[in-house]
Amino acid sequence: MDARPINFTLNGQPVSTAIEPHRNLVELLQRFDLFGARESCGQGLCGCCTVLVDGKAVSGCLYFAVWADGKSITTIEALDANGELAPMQQAFVDAAAFQCGYCTPGFILMSQQLLKENPNPSDDDIRHYLSGNLCRCGTYPEVIEAVKAAAKR
Amino acid sequence: MIPFDMVEPTSLREALSLLDPQEPTIRPVAGGTALMLMMKAGVFTPTRLICLHRIEPDFSRIALTDKGELRIGAMATLRELEKDHNVASRLPVLARAMRTLSSVRVRNVARVGGALAHGDPHMDLPPVLSALAARISVAGPNGNRELPLEKLYAGYYETALEKNELITAVTVPAPNGRKAAYMKVTSRTADDWPSLGVAVTFALADGRIRDPIVIVSAATEKVTRMSAAETALQDAAPDKAALQRAGDAAADEVETLSDAHGSAPYKRELLRVYLRRAVREALEENAH
Numbered sequence: 001m002d003a004r005p006i007n008f009t010l011n012g013q014p015v016s017t018a019i020e021p022h023r024n025l026v027e028l029l030q031r032f033d034l035f036g037a038r039e040s041c042g043q044g045l046c047g048c049c050t051v052l053v054d055g056k057a058v059s060g061c062l063y064f065a066v067w068a069d070g071k072s073i074t075t076i077e078a079l080d081a082n083g084e085l086a087p088m089q090q091a092f093v094d095a096a097a098f099q100c101g102y103c104t105p106g107f108i109l110m111s112q113q114l115l116k117e118n119p120n121p122s123d124d125d126i127r128h129y130l131s132g133n134l135c136r137c138g139t140y141p142e143v144i145e146a147v148k149a150a151a152k153r
Numbered sequence: 154m155i156p157f158d159m160v161e162p163t164s165l166r167e168a169l170s171l172l173d174p175q176e177p178t179i180r181p182v183a184g185g186t187a188l189m190l191m192m193k194a195g196v197f198t199p200t201r202l203i204c205l206h207r208i209e210p211d212f213s214r215i216a217l218t219d220k221g222e223l224r225i226g227a228m229a230t231l232r233e234l235e236k237d238h239n240v241a242s243r244l245p246v247l248a249r250a251m252r253t254l255s256s257v258r259v260r261n262v263a264r265v266g267g268a269l270a271h272g273d274p275h276m277d278l279p280p281v282l283s284a285l286a287a288r289i290s291v292a293g294p295n296g297n298r299e300l301p302l303e304k305l306y307a308g309y310y311e312t313a314l315e316k317n318e319l320i321t322a323v324t325v326p327a328p329n330g331r332k333a334a335y336m337k338v339t340s341r342t343a344d345d346w347p348s349l350g351v352a353v354t355f356a357l358a359d360g361r362i363r364d365p366i367v368i369v370s371a372a373t374e375k376v377t378r379m380s381a382a383e384t385a386l387q388d389a390a391p392d393k394a395a396l397q398r399a400g401d402a403a404a405d406e407v408e409t410l411s412d413a414h415g416s417a418p419y420k421r422e423l424l425r426v427y428l429r430r431a432v433r434e435a436l437e438e439n440a441h
Contacts, residue, residue: 001156003157011354021159023204024189043190063184063262067206086415105342110257131344132256 006035008062010034011078025051025060028068029075036076047133048063051075057113059132078107079112088112088150095146100135111147120151129139154192158201165207165321169294172317181205182318183228183267186259205264205319212321215239221327227320231255231278234265236286244325245438246333246352249282250281253343266320269302272310272375275346275414279306279318280370281335283378284352287325293318296318303368306375331356333342336427338372340414347371347416349423351403351431362386367399367428372409372420381406391436395427403428 003018010032010084019028026039026049039061040048051058051073053067079086085093088108100106107130114121114129114151126147159182162168178200182188183420192234203229206214206439207344215237223239233337234240235251254260254277268278269289283303291298294317302323305312314320337347350370356363365386366381382403408418 001158020156021156022156024154042193044256047256047258050258051358057184057258058262059256059258062189062259064159064185064189064204067204113257128252131253131342132258141421 004066006066008070009072010067011074011081019065021064021066023065025049025053025058025063025065025068025073028065029060029073034075035071035078038102038105040102041134045132046103046135047106047110048103049129050109050133052109052113057110076109079108087153088114088115088146091146091153093152094141097139097142097146097150098135099139102136103133107135107143111143111150114147115151121147123148155198157199160201161204161207165212165292165319168203168205168208169292169317174229174315174317176200177316179316183264183270184259185267186255186263186409187267187271187273191284198291201369205254205266211223214436216242218324222374223325225265225323225325227264227322229265229418231260231263231265231268237393238254243328246335246354248287248324248360249279250277250335252338253339254278255344259339265323269305269323270312270314270320270406271307272306272312272360273372274306274373274375277335277337277347278366279376280327280350280352281285281367282323283376284333284335284354284368285328286326286354287323287367288396289320290322290324291318292321299324303376303378303399309374311375316396325356332435334431336431336434337358337429338423346414347421349427351412351424351427351436353428355434355435360389360390361401362395362432363388363390367403369407369424371414372424373407373412379403379406386432396432398427399432400428 003020005018007016037051037060038048040046042057042061044062051060126144182202183205212226214226215229241371287302331354334440335352339345339347339352349372352368355365365383367382369374382399385399385402404421409417411417
């Protein structure tokens with residue numbers, strides 16, 4: 001099927017492109033050289049493809065690219081756009097809350113969303129909110145530590 | 154995914170006119186989180202999807218009716234349902250079920266109507282809302298109809314909906330003090346597809362269970378109301394012996410299916426045990 005024109009805001013900048021209905025949001029972002037959202041499981045289970053659409057976290061692998069039309073899309077690349085790490089990124093560094101780093105963009109975006117909704121989450125709240133993010137290196141204890149540290153800052 | 158066309162009608166009427174009762178490769182899409190999984194797995198290859206995002210915003214509204222019923226627009230996201238203050242205060246069993254329903258990201262995107270119409274027996278909303286005696290409003294080319302949600306499920310991924318019908322709303326009656334619980338068993342992570350779901354609601358009068366509704370999901374080919382278990386619970390004082398009889402009745406009355414989440418005999422034993430636990434949880438959760 002033919003690509004169709006879409007216009008949206010990408011990390012604060014208005015952009016336009018054309019894309020086919022069968023492409024997903026991760027594929028759309030790759031066209032803009034944004035590789036922080038990665039399609040890993042492809043089933044919405046692992047969280048590596050986390051992207052914010054109008055301020056809400058979605059799995060980019062389960063979101064049609066054409067649905068970005070008219071929306072505001074935020075990716076991990078927006079967080080240090082001013083040259084400084086965002087507080088959540090710094091907290092992950094300080095707590096060594098990653099090993100290979102493949103899942104980290106998703107964890108950081110989700111953790112930011114959590115603190116926006118719930119500024120003082122319990123361990124249980126953190127575990128529930130991040131249950132859809134998988135870290136094959138097993139850095140879960142450090143992730144929880146990082147989120148709690150970020151909440152205090 | 155294999156290329157297909159997508160159209161985005163701006164009204165329910167237009168969406169209905171674009172559906173084709175004879176053409177299974179044309180389907181409506183709401184949040185798309187379940188449908189895309191089928192498409193990625195190659196079990197569904199559409200020629201055209203009818204996207205419902207741009208239909209009238211009224212179909213996303215969640216509001217109390219003047220009868221005290223909660224009317225949930227079919228295009229409301231699962232997250233909107235989870236966060237709704239009427240759900241929190243009046244239907245806590247529903248709010249609790251949402252917490253382990255997939256992930257926040259899926260709940261941000263998936264829609265209530267899609268979760269019901271998909272017909273996947275492993276989903277959480279069908280058993281919980283069925284036990285709450287919810288009714289669905291269905292629109293089609295010849296007008297509207299309403300049916301109890303429990304009557305929607307016809308088989309494995311099969312519903313009583315025609316291919317040119319759409320769910321427009323779900324209406325949940327006022328709870329009127331009925332006790333409710335939903336328990337699911339996952340054999341891997343907490344938010345995984347379950348091996349078993351059990352939802353129960355009942356009234357309690359003079360220490361006895363009245364008018365129970367007992368629903369099983371995930372372990373069976375479709376969301377199923379368990380009448381033998383209900384008969385065992387009706388007018389019973391919820392003591393150990395009565396719960397045991399109800400659990401045994403449930404285990405005897407349905408056919409469980411083997412899959413990656415457990416064997417049929419394993420799920421039968423889960424049902425026997427978790428039916429008892431669900432009734433106990435319903436009694437305890439509402440005690441305070």
